[in-house]
Amino acid sequence: MKRSIDRIRTTHTGSMPRPKEIFDIMQARAAGSRVDSKAFEAALTVNVAEIVRKQVQAGIDAVNDGECSKVSFNNYVAERLAGFEGRVPPGGLAAPTGPIGIGGRDFLQFRDYYEGVLQHNPFANVIRIPPQVCVGPVSYVGQAQVARDIDNLKRAMAAAGAEEGFLPALSPIPSMRNEHYATEEEFFLAFGEALREEYQAILDAGLLLQVDDPRMVSSWDSMNEATLPDYRAWMERRVALINHALRGLPAERIRYHTCYGVNFGPRLSDLQLEDVADILFRIHAGAFSFEAANPRHEHEWRLPQRIRIPDGKLLIPGIVTHSNVMVEHPEVIAERIERWARAAGRENILVGNDCGFQSTAGNTEIPITVAWAKLAALGEGARIASRRLWS
Numbered sequence: 001m002k003r004s005i006d007r008i009r010t011t012h013t014g015s016m017p018r019p020k021e022i023f024d025i026m027q028a029r030a031a032g033s034r035v036d037s038k039a040f041e042a043a044l045t046v047n048v049a050e051i052v053r054k055q056v057q058a059g060i061d062a063v064n065d066g067e068c069s070k071v072s073f074n075n076y077v078a079e080r081l082a083g084f085e086g087r088v089p090p091g092g093l094a095a096p097t098g099p100i101g102i103g104g105r106d107f108l109q110f111r112d113y114y115e116g117v118l119q120h121n122p123f124a125n126v127i128r129i130p131p132q133v134c135v136g137p138v139s140y141v142g143q144a145q146v147a148r149d150i151d152n153l154k155r156a157m158a159a160a161g162a163e164e165g166f167l168p169a170l171s172p173i174p175s176m177r178n179e180h181y182a183t184e185e186e187f188f189l190a191f192g193e194a195l196r197e198e199y200q201a202i203l204d205a206g207l208l209l210q211v212d213d214p215r216m217v218s219s220w221d222s223m224n225e226a227t228l229p230d231y232r233a234w235m236e237r238r239v240a241l242i243n244h245a246l247r248g249l250p251a252e253r254i255r256y257h258t259c260y261g262v263n264f265g266p267r268l269s270d271l272q273l274e275d276v277a278d279i280l281f282r283i284h285a286g287a288f289s290f291e292a293a294n295p296r297h298e299h300e301w302r303l304p305q306r307i308r309i310p311d312g313k314l315l316i317p318g319i320v321t322h323s324n325v326m327v328e329h330p331e332v333i334a335e336r337i338e339r340w341a342r343a344a345g346r347e348n349i350l351v352g353n354d355c356g357f358q359s360t361a362g363n364t365e366i367p368i369t370v371a372w373a374k375l376a377a378l379g380e381g382a383r384i385a386s387r388r389l390w391s
C-alpha cells in the first residue's frame with residue numbers, strides 16, 4: 001500500500017449506490033425474471049469505468065469498482081460458493097431492516113426512534129436474497145465473477161489514470177446456518193478456505209485486498225447479555241479464524257475493515273475503538289479501516305496518543321461519514337485529517353469514509369448524489385490538509 005509520504009492519500013470503504021441500470025437488472029434477477037447476461041456484463045464494464053473515473057475526479061487515490069456487481073457486501077457469495085442453498089422462511093421473506101438490531105441494545109434504549117425508522121424503512125426495497133444454509137461441502141466456484149471484477153477494475157483504472165486499486169471481499173467467517181459439517185469449527189475453516197481462493201485471485205492480479213468484517217464490532221449491539229470481557233474473548237476466536245484464512249498472504253497488501261453498519265440511529269451502544277483496538281491489530285493485515293467521522297467516534301483520533309500502533313501498520317480512519325446525509329465542509333475534513341496525522345504520524349494514515357455508502361443494493365439512506373459529494377469533499381479536504389501538513 002502506498003503511504004502518505006508527500007501528501008495525505010485518500011480512499012474509501014467500497015460500496016457506492018448502484019447505478020439504476022445495474023440495480024434494475026439485479027432486481028429482475030432476484031425476482032426470478034430472465035435477464036440478458038451479456039447485457040448485464042456489458043453494463044457492468046461501462047458503469048465500473050464511470051465509477052472509477054468519478055473517484056479519480058473526486059480526488060480518491062486508492063479506488064475500487066464501487067462493488068457494482070454485488071447485490072451486497074456479503075450476499076454476493078451466494079453465487080460464488082458451492083455447498084449452500086437458499087431457504088425461504090415460512091410466510092416468505094420479511095422486509096429487511098438493514099443493520100437495525102430489533103431487540104438489540106440500541107433498539108431497547110430508543111424504541112420510539114427505531115420504530116419510526118421502520119415505518120419508513122430505507123431498506124424496504126433492497127434486493128432480497130433467501131437466507132443461505134450450508135447443505136454440502138463448501139467450495140469456491142466464483143472464478144469467473146472475480147476475474148470479471150478484476151478485469152473491469154483494472155481496465156477502468158488504466159483509462160482513468162488511477163494510482164492504486166482494491167477489491168473488497170467478505171470476511172472468512174460465515175454468518176449462514178450450517179447443516180452439513182459436524183462442528184462449527186469445521187464449517188468455519190471450510191468457509192475460510194473457500195474464500196481464500198478469492199483473496200488469492202485479487203492479490204495475484206496486483207490489486208489490494210480489503211476484508212470486510214462489520215460484524216467484528218457491530219455484533220456487540222445484539223449480544224445483549226455479553227460483558228466486555230465476554231465479547232473480547234469472542235473477538236479473539238474470530239481473529240484466529242481470520243488469520244488462518246489469511247495465512248501466508250502478504251499483510252502489507254491487505255486492508256481490514258470493520259464498522260457498525262449503515263445505521264442512522266442514536267448508536268449509544270456502539271463499542272469504542274479503545275475497547276478492542278489491541279485485538280484488531282492482531283489481524284494479519286497492513287491497514288485497518290474504521291469509523292471515526294460520526295459524533296459517536298470522532299473523538300477517537302486521540303487513540304494513537306494512548307496506545308501503541310504496531311510498527312508498519314496503517315490506519316484508515318473514516319473522515320466523512322455514511323451515517324448522515326450532511327456533506328462535511330472541506331475545512332472540517334482537513335481539521336479531522338490534521339488531528340489524525342499529528343496523533344498517528346502523517347505517513348501512518350490514509351483517509352476514507354466510515355463505511356460503504358450502499359452496502360446492500362437498494363438501500364436509500366445515502367442517495368447517489370450525496371455519496372459522490374461526500375467523496376469530493378474528502379478529496380478537497382485532503383488537499384487542504386496536505387498543504388498545511390507539508391508546508
